Amino acid sequence: FVRSFATSAQRANAFNHVTVIGGGLMGSGIAQVAASTGHTVSLVDQDNTILGKSMNGIHKSLERVAKKKFENPAAGEAFVKDTMGRISTATSPITCVSHTDLVIEAIVENLETKKKLFRELEAVAPDNTSSIPITDIAVAAKRKDRFGGLHFFNPVPMMKLLEVIRIPATSDATFDKLLAFGKDMEKVTVSCKDTPGFIVNRLLVPYMLEAVRMVERGDASIQDVDTAMKLGAGYPMGPFELSDYVGLDTMKFILDGWSKNYPDNPLFKPSSLLDKMVAQGKLGRKSGEGFYPYK
Ligand code: CAA
Ligand code: NAD
Numbered sequence: 359f360v361r362s363f364a365t366s367a368q369r370a371n372a373f374n375h376v377t378v379i380g381g382g383l384m385g386s387g388i389a390q391v392a393a394s395t396g397h398t399v400s401l402v403d404q405d406n407t408i409l410g411k412s413m414n415g416i417h418k419s420l421e422r423v424a425k426k427k428f429e430n431p432a433a434g435e436a437f438v439k440d441t442m443g444r445i446s447t448a449t450s451p452i453t454c455v456s457h458t459d460l461v462i463e464a465i466v467e468n469l470e471t472k473k474k475l476f477r478e479l480e481a482v483a484p485d486n487t488s489s490i491p492i493t494d495i496a497v498a499a500k501r502k503d504r505f506g507g508l509h510f511f512n513p514v515p516m517m518k519l520l521e522v523i524r525i526p527a528t529s530d531a532t533f534d535k536l537l538a539f540g541k542d543m544e545k546v547t548v549s550c551k552d553t554p555g556f557i558v559n560r561l562l563v564p565y566m567l568e569a570v571r572m573v574e575r576g577d578a579s580i581q582d583v584d585t586a587m588k589l590g591a592g593y594p595m596g597p598f599e600l601s602d603y604v605g606l607d608t609m610k611f612i613l614d615g616w617s618k619n620y621p622d623n624p625l626f627k628p629s630s631l632l633d634k635m636v637a638q639g640k641l642g643r644k645s646g647e648g649f650y651p652y653k
Contacts (some may be wrong), residue, residue, distance in 0.1 A: 371396055372538035373459035378402065379451050379475065381412035383605065383644065385464035387514025390416045391543050393444040394423070394437070394515075400454035401447050409447040417442060423515055455479060460539065462508060467611035473498035488559050489612040492552045493525045502527035506536050509556055510545075512604060520545035521556045554616055554626075563612055564625040567632075569597035574631050580649050598649040602642035610636045 374397065378389045381403035389401040389412075403409050420441055424434035448454050455461055465475060469490050476498040487495065492507035499505045507523030520540040524533045540547035550557045569583050578586075584596020601609055609632060616626035635648065642648030
């Protein structure tokens with residue numbers, strides 16, 4: 359949600375203060391990159407234990423970025439310290455959104471939970487959904503002209519792409535500011551219609567799910583599918599490594615939403631193996647086990 363428009367006289371960035379709601383994989387990455395590109399950031403999650411983990415993760419990731427970016431260790435340390443200093447945390451978004459220019463929602467991939475959050479805020483926010491049409495979330499928003507979709511990719515500090523989605527109600531001014539924000543975040547922006555999965559996930563998720571079905575059918579092993587796609591198609595990770603990286607719960611949320619809304623599309627059919635693994639708490643890297651162990 360675009361709350362106010364900074365003028366170029368104030369600073370070079372399109373927005374000054376950014377509130378990120380959800381401090382998981384994506385929210386942490388978005389907060390980190392927003393801060394390292396000069397924005398002041400409020401990071402919001404449900405409790406301080408989660409936020410402590412988020413800040414730890416951001417610190418570790420910044421150290422990796424600094425190692426690459428600066429030859430001089432002192433300059434790297436200053437970069438990490440300055441960036442961390444621009445991020446504050448909160449357990450309620452209400453106080454932050456009163457003085458923010460942009461609100462980015464990055465909570466769990468569930469339409470009702472996202473709508474509930476927007477109703478509570480009584481405002482509206484650009485959204486980091488992977489699969490839910492932006493229009494469906496905007497139903498809960500009052501000022502739809504200031505609403506749009508920003509889809510970042512995991513890991514946010516490394517992935518150069520940002521999908522920027524407008525709904526019919528999004529104003530030109532808001533859309534332009536969101537594109538400018540993408541540039542400020544040092545991302546390359548692409549746009550597409552508000553269709554399931556936008557561009558990347560519409561292609562990537564069915565591919566990852568077909569890999570799961572291939573293993574369910576007994577056609578090939580997890581390891582051989584991953585090796586094949588890395589060495590035969592040039593992907594940096596195979597589909598199972600990537601599923602573990604994205605989070606199997608997030609994959610399931612995406613698929614459940616799609617199969618409910620588009621029951622006739624065979625590409626969106628649920629997977630019993632994925633359902634079983636999520637029920638067992640095997641969520642991928644974040645839980646210590648998915649298709650592979652990470653302990
Ligand atoms: N933060 C900061 N730097 C990082 C990082 C992170 N989280 N992850 C990797 N790096 C950098 C570091 O400089 C690292 O070097 P160090 O280990 O010395 O710190 C360097 O990248 C190389 O990393 P790795 O050796 O761990 O491995 P890699 O060369 O394979 O690169 C990768 C890691 C960039 C994640 C790469 O494997 C990759 O691009 N994987 C595919 C990711 C992908 O497809 N993402 C999209 C997921 S789909 C999505 O996001 C949409 C959705 O809605 C579900
Ligand atoms: P995650 O499970 O790592 O993090 C979600 C965070 O949201 C958790 O820390 C949780 O405590 C918090 N949360 C839940 N309800 C909240 C509320 N009401 N208020 C504040 N915080 C709340 O999930 P993630 O992977 O970061 O995904 C977040 C969103 O980004 C989802 O919509 C997902 O589809 C999308 N996304 C994920 C990826 C990926 O690769 N994982 C990539 C792009 C987009």
